[in-house]
Amino acid sequence: MRIALFSDTYYPQVNGVALTLNRLVRHLEHRRVPHRVFVPKIADDDLFRSNIHSFSSIPLFFYPECRIALPNYLSIRSELRRFRPDLIHMASPFNMGVCGLHYGRKYGVPHIASYHTHFDRYLDYYHLKFASPLLWRYMRWFHESCLTTLAPSRETMEQLIGQGIRRVGLWQRGVDCHLFDPGKQTGSVREKYGIRERYIFLYVGRFAPEKDIDILLSIMAGLPESLRDNVHWLLVGSGPLLNDLRLQAPANATFTGYLSGEPLAEAYAAADLFVFPSSTETFGNVVLESFASGTPVIGARAGGVKELVGDGKTGWLCPPRDGEAFVHTIARVMQNPSLLDTAGSQARAYALCQSWDAIFDGLIERYGQLAGSGNNPKDQSHSA
Structure with missing residues (x-):
């Protein structure tokens, strides 16, 4: 053939x-x-x-x-x-x-x-x-x-x-569960980017309008102050909205540029939560990469993402383009951080079957x- x-x-x-x-x-x-x-x-x-x-x-x-x-x-x-x-x-x-x-x-x-x-x-x-x-x-x-x-x-x-x-x-x-693995959480990401906050929230993808980057910005700005001060945003990727995003993102945000291979795997593993508001995905490869790394996902209930994320099991789903719903769900989950560990374990188990x-x-x-x-x-x- x-x-x-x-x-x-x-x-x-x-x-x-x-x-x-x-x-x-x-x-x-x-x-x-x-x-x-x-x-x-x-x-x-x-x-x-x-x-x-x-x-x-x-x-x-x-x-x-x-x-x-x-x-x-x-x-x-x-x-x-x-x-x-x-x-x-x-x-x-x-x-x-x-x-x-x-x-x-x-x-x-x-x-x-x-x-x-x-x-x-x-x-x-x-x-x-x-x-x-x-x-x-x-x-x-x-x-x-x-x-x-x-x-x-x-x-x-x-x-x-x-x-x-x-x-x-x-x-x-x-997904490559050998590359993307919870064991890649070594502390190197915190050291490399000088992260001192308790939690790391991650986004991986293009910085483009169709990825609902405006909703990502509203989530960053809308977190309760007590949580906002304990979170560091790690933003991986590039795209036409990069300059605008740099200007509007909070001070506790780090832009890494494109990452691949081990550096990308380490970023996933270091994160406590993967925040992915895009409502236009036909599948959502980055969601599976996060799962394989043991990092739960909060995403939009739309497209392929809603078929990957088990709401309340491997992550959480919110209405598309509803920044307030994302903020409310993140705040609720972070009041009981053990939920992250449970969801991360289930996410990894799911990824191992893909x-x-x-x-x-x-x-x-x-x-x-x-x-x-x-x-x-x-x-x-x-x-x-």
Whole structure:
């Protein structure tokens, strides 16, 4: 079985989609599944290997962290003719994904898509809600010939089905419980950042409007004074709102920039509570990373997060974009800090059951079933 993967985001970009796909590619290598990957080139990072082909990209003008790929379709077609994929997987619906879609449709190669981002919800945050009907019309066109569209949560599946996208399946995410582990709580984070307060509250993610950063700020400001003075906020990430957030965040907040690997694992393990108000997540990889680290999560009752967080068990859920509810819940929990230990233990137990290997092996099995389904009327001649 030979797999061609197309995406408009990939390592070294730091987001859930890029990191998941990078891990998937490593798993394909480990399982010796022949594959080719077609992705944008990021800055001066040269990703070219025999199985990874990167193309020029430019930053999105209002969101420089996101990039628009400029693929060379003739080059892609030439490589695919040599490789002769049994299945094409499009992990994004834009420039790179359209190249994979076009080739699959033209030459009768079975193809699937995975849905990762609630773009329609993002439109609200950028005053573009009027474009939502056009977006969904495009999405229906993009997905109509796919053998399946894989969604990361049941909530996302229901939304896709409600928008007229057929043949939707579930592809959840895993977590590395060796990297993210409560044992990484060594005191090094407190020493590195000079933290003296009793509690550490953590946020990990992009500093962007669609992550409800304004709600995070309202939570910081709204904590009762007695608690506020005993909390240090550790804010991990970057994004277009970084400068605004620096200006408005309280003095007891530390901005670490992007972290990965051991430094990120240590930050999770050092935290007493992970505060994640984003209401636009299709899954919430950072929630699982926090769970694996034994750190309970307070999140929005929305998207994939509400399916991960067991309210009152592995964390707590609050109404989306309700900063007062977050503050009230945090204050209630912190009146009995033993609740954090109990929830953290249950969170770790849950994470231990979410193996990346099992999830990716299930995906590879799905690849094989779909590649051999014979649903595509054209034979795979790969001729011009």
